[in-house]
Amino acid sequence: MDFFSQISKGFKENGYLIIRSPVKKEDVSEAIDNFVNFLKLPDSFKNQLSPNLESNINYSESENKEYLSYSPGIKRNINSPEIDNFILSAEKIYAVAKTAMQEIIIQLEKQFPGIHKNFVPHHNVNPYHLVFMKYGKDLEKIPARPHYDKCALTLLLSETNPGLRIGINNKTTKPVMAAKNQAILMAGVRMRSITNQDFRPGWHEIAHDRKNNINENISRISIVFFADITEGPYPTFSEFTNSIEYSD
Ligand SMILES: [Fe+2]
DSSP: OOOOHHHHHHHTTTTOEEEEEOSSSHHHHHHHHHHHHHTTTTTHHHHHOOTTTSEEEEEEETTTTTEEOOOOOOOOOOOOOOHHHHHHHHHHHHHHHHHHEEEEEEETTSSSSGGGGGGOEEEEEEEEEEEEEEOSSSSSOOOOOEEOOOSSSEEEEEESSOOOEESSSSOOOOEOOOTTTTTEEEETTSSSGGGGSSSSOOEEEEEEOOOGGGSSSSSEEEEEOOOOOOOSOOOOGSOOOOTTTOOO
């Protein structure tokens, strides 16, 4: 089956497609270690990296989760070996993930001529972001709720624990865990606007088993690469769902 048929079928029927991972295991381990070292820094320090769209590194925290994202941009002027180390390892993963994502998009050119132009940086908006997510230990209190990603494509590069469930709606979510050499590709809510109705966004959630906590503070870490289109509105929830596709 060619790539177009695989991705159309995967997104339409399952909400995802498993592909070969573009990242090296040792680079992922190193990046996770650097992320964990960053997480140990005091909140007052981490909060200096509060989100600013134009900067290369952004930190945020909400509902039992912490996020550190990397994207080429204006360098934050912060003197910290933890941040320097994190950026070095994030840069490596970003580069290979971006190449892999661009190859995926180019493979769709035949069916959707000009699709790659949606992913060219425009008006200082960078379409690509690498995000490290840490889930705290109280997931049973505040679960990772089911959602669609607010982007065009999501590539889940690494997850330390099982618990991810994906489907095309609440009735069809099922556990999905990629092998070490695999990555999980999903559409977000903006993919259909540049492709066709088969490119359904993946409906996903984290249903964590607390026995699998990494340590007393961390239950799960994932590394995700997002690609978004640089122009056009975001659809509202009701615009890309209907009673046939989505149901509680
Ligand atoms: Fe998500």
